[in-house]
Amino acid sequence: MTRVKICGITRVEDALAAAREGAHAIGLVFYERSPRHVGIAQAAQLAAALPPFVTTVGLFVDADPAFVRAVLAAVPLDLLQFHGDETPEYCTQFGRPYLKAIRVKAGVDLLQCAARFSTAKALLLDAYVAGVPGGTGATFDWGLIPRNLPLPVILSGGLDPDNVAAAVERVRPYAVDVSSGVEAAKGIKDAAKVAAFINEVKRIDVQLS
Numbered sequence: 705m706t707r708v709k710i711c712g713i714t715r716v717e718d719a720l721a722a723a724r725e726g727a728h729a730i731g732l733v734f735y736e737r738s739p740r741h742v743g744i745a746q747a748a749q750l751a752a753a754l755p756p757f758v759t760t761v762g763l764f765v766d767a768d769p770a771f772v773r774a775v776l777a778a779v780p781l782d783l784l785q786f787h788g789d790e791t792p793e794y795c796t797q798f799g800r801p802y803l804k805a806i807r808v809k810a811g812v813d814l815l816q817c818a819a820r821f822s823t824a825k826a827l828l829l830d831a832y833v834a835g836v837p838g839g840t841g842a843t844f845d846w847g848l849i850p851r852n853l854p855l856p857v858i859l860s861g862g863l864d865p866d867n868v869a870a871a872v873e874r875v876r877p878y879a880v881d882v883s884s885g886v887e888a889a890k891g892i893k894d895a896a897k898v899a900a901f902i903n904e905v906k907r908i909d910v911q912l913s
């Protein structure tokens with residue numbers, strides 16, 4: 705079964721719609737320069753609204769460790785996602801499970817990345833776009849992903865209801881992650897697109913089983 709993470713949630717109704725449609729995880733962006741940025745109080749409300757068994761992921765980009773700790777003290781995050789140039793030592797200092805995002809471009813050695821971040825629960829593979837750390841809506845060449853990565857792969861970057869089935873068929877990831885491709889506007893999810901995205905993942909899973 706391919707898991708689904710809906711990232712960049714800012715509204716309780718979007719969190720609930722994602723959970724209702726079967727999302728396994730939601731992502732909360734604690735990066736001030738993102739149009740999907742959430743404050744600590746808002747994030748606490750979002751996390752509290754979720755039903756059980758939906759994972760809450762907190763996303764950071766080269767954040768001050770004190771800020772990450774302040775978020776952790778107020779918001780019951782299940783997983784941390786580090787989306788910048790963090791080192792393995794930085795990522796492990798919080799004593800929490802984490803995902804390491806890698807922005808993929810030609811020449812990147814993903815086997816080396818997996819060895820470097822062996823303490824991560826998974827690698828989240830996103831598109832490299834200069835100057836923008838994430839949420840770009842851009843895809844990357846899925847052929848750059850080795851078949852034998854020793855960590856689970858969360859495929860991300862420019863996925864949407866029209867291309868996610870092809871992505872799952874090609875990459876066979878542990879999970880897929882989407883933000884722009886299911887939005888009505890930046891930070892505002894479109895419930896119909898979220899449903900279509902998750903239904904496409906379910907459909908291709910059945911077809912591949």
Ligand SMILES: O=C(O)c1ccccc1NCC(=O)[C@H](O)[C@H](O)COP(=O)(O)O
Pocket residue numbers: 711712731733735738739740763765787830837838839840841842860861862863881882883884885
């Ligand atoms: O979503 C953002 O605005 C964002 C900003 C800075 C760093 C990461 C960000 N999002 C991370 C995600 O996990 C997105 O889902 C991922 O980048 C894919 O985004 P998209 O291509 O828009 O589906």
